[in-house]
Amino acid sequence: MKPIQVGLLGIGTVGSGVFNVLQRNQEEIRRRAGRGIEIAMVADLDVARAKSVVGDKVQVVNDARAVIANPDIDIVIELIGGYGVAKQLVLEAIAAGKHVVTANKALLAVHGTEIFAAASAKGVMVAFEAAVAGGIPIIKALREGLTANRIQWLAGIINGTTNFILSEMRDKGLDFDVVLKEAQRLGYAEADPTFDIEGVDAAHKATIMSAIAFGIPVQFDKAYVEGITKLSSADIKYAEQLGYRIKLLGITKRTDKGVELRVHPSLVPAKRLIANVEGAMNAVVVQGDAVGSTLYYGKGAGSEPTASAVIADLVDITRLATADPEHRVPHLAFQSNTLADAMDSLPVLPMSEVVTSYYLRLRVADQAGVLAKVTGLLAGAGISIDAVLQREADEVGGEGSTQTDLIILTHDTREGTMNDAMAQMQALPTVLAPITRIRKEELN
Amino acid sequence: MKPIQVGLLGIGTVGSGVFNVLQRNQEEIRRRAGRGIEIAMVADLDVARAKSVVGDKVQVVNDARAVIANPDIDIVIELIGGYGVAKQLVLEAIAAGKHVVTANKALLAVHGTEIFAAASAKGVMVAFEAAVAGGIPIIKALREGLTANRIQWLAGIINGTTNFILSEMRDKGLDFDVVLKEAQRLGYAEADPTFDIEGVDAAHKATIMSAIAFGIPVQFDKAYVEGITKLSSADIKYAEQLGYRIKLLGITKRTDKGVELRVHPSLVPAKRLIANVEGAMNAVVVQGDAVGSTLYYGKGAGSEPTASAVIADLVDITRLATADPEHRVPHLAFQSNTLADAMDSLPVLPMSEVVTSYYLRLRVADQAGVLAKVTGLLAGAGISIDAVLQREADEVGGEGSTQTDLIILTHDTREGTMNDAMAQMQALPTVLAPITRIRKEELN
Known part of the structure; x- marks a missing residue:
């Protein structure tokens, strides 16, 4: 059978990882998927750099729409990021009947409802394992592994930059500003670190997990978001004396009144496994009524860890493409026609109502x-x-x-x-x- | 659409959990699966006790073959255990065109090749998330979440009884025999604990994970198996002084010469997350070439945690039943026609060759x-x-x-x-x- 044909929009750090891992492990991936998976076309504004990654055998263009318009392409991977052109291109790819894989948490947390509706109407899949916690298969665990459960809450270290900074502050007794500079020097923090240190990135991810856990639409605008910029090393030290560590957690919780959805620094008992997740690592604890507490741990970012999740989505689509569309795994775990009702019965609570x-x-x-x-x-x-x-x-x-x-x-x-x-x-x-x-x- | 009809063979601890969780969470499960899932028939030698669990609305028989022969049943859950009658019934269910869900690690580790071949020939699924690490979706993580990766090794605390005993020995400085008696009193160890304390149960699970990780057939007969009965509290104390904890690990590892497959007590650096998994909890660390190190943690046994995995399989089958059989997720992660070749290129090494x-x-x-x-x-x-x-x-x-x-x-x-x-x-x-x-x- 002809390899499934993939078009890649944007070949930076993650895109290069996807290309390299697909090449390196092509034989094992083919044995798993039952069909080869091939990057057939790449669009990137920097054509020369893209060519230096993929070589001569892959067509490189500077116009993403040429990839979407190519009738041979089965799956489009969107790795551009942001809400603007990425949203337009994802919707166009769906309209063209392509399955879409994306790592774009911001896009899905804000515009997921529109995008998933378009995909359902067209009978294509939008897969996004890479959007939350990098290489950890947490979306799959929530959406498929824990389907028996009424999820009670989940809490995650889902931003590696801030966890690195907090680990360093504790280890070395340094203040936030000093450690942020070190993190930037080491590449753990961006030149403009706002989205990470203010908790916005974690809130995007928590929003997506909240929807999947509770069967409600993505509602980023209702998330409470507080970053780590005001934490002092004194607080970290006092917390330690009391038996706690401070972690930036994304938390979502079912209560009688509705759903809590919040990102903020949190004291966590030092003896909990998640309190011992250090450096840029990610981990998510999920509490289900049948399974109890489960934890998922791994690298939350980086070229190949994120590529691992993108390629898992490619394999899933290759495996699932032949299934009756209404029996595929629903985008947000629950059948989409039931989400709106759930939003009414399980509203996201204002922060003042959180206990x-x-x-x-x-x-x-x-x-x-x-x-x-x-x-x-x-x-x-x-x-x-x-x-x-x-x-x-x-x-x-x-x-x-x-x-x-x-x-x-x-x-x-x-x-x-x-x-x-x-x-x-x-x-x-x-x-x-x-x-x-x-x-x-x-x-x- | 009519609910999918499930027949349950054996309604002990886990079977009762499956029935109760399906009842309690039926609305959420239906919203996830897109279709109701209903236990329509139960077979158990103790009909009276079975009726006390499921009530009057479910047909209870004492003959498992009556369930298999029922043309309305879509999926058969085997929770009898052991290699004998369970094997025969699973093969008969497959022959009758039923999908099968089982928690029977012993059966699959020893007879998996025959069972999966029969299922593939008949175009039905055999799902077994509950066979390894209870409620932790580790089969799904290995088989679907990490498909991009060349798995390098995995190591797991996959027997709760022995981990409970080792935790207690360390905590309280007690010897093996004393703690075993306490574990039996608390229900963490069976009256005949041989399979647990001698490492056989862990070896069954490691065998299954090894096949899935490396794309080789299950080969329990080649596993090295050593239990915890000879451990003294002195060794645990000395290990601690050297910065290590002792855990019973199931390990499987790819090397240039072949695959290591072994279960034995192991010193693990105390700072590793898995070294801090205490009591009856389970955890598995998986090392992939792209994703790096990931860890999965949760309850490895018990009525509802195991039921969580059984029901996740039911939902998977409900979702996937419409997919082209050759594009469903392969039983052992890799296409079955490629396993035999891999057995030659990746033989399981004798223990003397392990490094x-x-x-x-x-x-x-x-x-x-x-x-x-x-x-x-x-x-x-x-x-x-x-x-x-x-x-x-x-x-x-x-x-x-x-x-x-x-x-x-x-x-x-x-x-x-x-x-x-x-x-x-x-x-x-x-x-x-x-x-x-x-x-x-x-x-x-």
Whole structure:
């Protein structure tokens, strides 16, 4: 049988990885897929660089539409990124009857509903394992491996840049700005790291997983997003003393009222496996009602790890293309005609309705009665305290200091209640700096 | 569309879990599968107990063949276990044109080749996610999620009973026999625990994963199998002092000469994620050439975790039944007509050809020259030493003791070479007891 013909739009880091791995492992991949898989055409604005990757035997063009228009192409891989031209090209490829593979989390988190609807109408597949957690087959696990389960929650380290930065801050006791520069030097952070360090990239991925876990449409606009830029090495150190590590988690959770969808730094018990995921690695914990807790770990980015996921999608499409379209694995795990109803019954909750526990750090005047005042305010708001850590003033501010840090761990509290209590504490004359608040997740 | 009709052979712990989870989550499962999934008929020798689980609406019989003969049944789930009647019934179900789901690792590890050939000839699927690592979707990850990769090795904690025992031995400093009794009392070990503690169960699972990882037939008869019954709490303590944990690992590895397939206790660096998998939990690390290292963690046994995997297979079959049979996911990941050739090019190696590193514990006379003699023998055999730990005689044998423990970590060595060197060391008059040898795996 003729190899399945693939067109590649954009051949940068990931695209080169896809080409190289397909070449290197072509024999094993053919034995698995039952059919060869061949990159037949590549579109890239930099034709010369593209040719240097793929050689003379593959046609290289600078116009993506020439790939889409080629009737021999069965599958189009979109590796351009972003919401603009990538969206247009994906929709055009679908309209031309091509199956699409993409690693574009931003595109799917924001425009997934439109794209999946177009694909369903045309009877083609849009596959996107590479969009979340690189080479870890987490989309497949959620969409196929755990289909028996009512998913209760999932929480993931799904951005390698920020996990690298947090690992380094903890290991070396350095502050965020210093480590960010090092990460940029080592290639773990981009020149403009905003999407990573502000949590946007993780929120794109959490949005996609949330839809697949709960059978709701992608709703990125309703995600709560908080990055790691305000974390200090002091918080990491205090967390450690209390038995926790700080990780940037993407969390989505089913509650009686609706779905939580949030990305923010989180204290995680140090004994949890996911708390020990270091450097640029990714991991996702999924809690299902039948299976219990499962964890998936691996490289979340990079040329060949991401290519691993892209090619797995190519093999899946090769295997599944002959199936009756309405019996293929649904894009978002659940049959698409059931998603809208679920959105009504399972709305994404505003952050003020989220219930979690908290780490609070207050810079306070080192004088009698401060602790009583603060804990009194919390008690008045109905917030119950799990632990208090009070540092000696000398330790915190040096000898003769008149300021100290007061660290409080709370039990579960509604975020709106905590917001009000924090405003009251902040107004105390003995609270000398903006209060640091980090959410705490037990993940058990 | 009419729900897909499922017949269940054997409704014990796992069967009850399958029935209960299918009932409880039927709405979500239907939304995922695009079609209802219904247990329509159950066969069990204990009809009364079966009826107490499934109620009046499901037909219960004591003859499994009545289920297989029922033309309305689309899928047969085999949960009887063992190689005997289970094999016959699976083959009869296939012959009757039913798809089969089974959790029977022993059956597939030993008779998989015959069963998969029968299924392929008949155009039906045999699905077995539940056969390895319970609810963790590791078969799916290997067979579909990592299809881009040349798998280099995998290593797994794939028997919960033994991992529970090893965790308890380490935690509490207790010996094997004591902990085994506790595990039996708690239901973590069977009344006859032989298959678990002797490594046979893990070897069944490793055999299946080996076939899927490397595209070779199942070859249980060539697996090296060593259990945990000879481990002492002293070895666990010494390993800890050297920075390692002892785990019973199922390992399969591609080398230039062939495939290693082995189950035995292993020292694993304590900092590896898998070294921190405690209690009855399972985890598998898979190393692929493109994706690098990935890890999968979860419950490896139990009613609902195993049911999670069985039902995932039911959903897969429901989704895939309409696909052209030769394009469905192959049973062992690779097209079946390519397996025999691979067996020739990738033979399973005898244990003497395996290359790994070692932990040796020698009970020796506490006198001058013993260490020099032992290390001299190792040097003569070309075995290079990584570390030596020598205990004070008083610590080991009590005050005035004339014996002590000598612990040696080696670098990579061929097992046959090590066997010869051990025979020589054992013959030394100053070596006072059988030498303990535990293999060491860096897993990086």
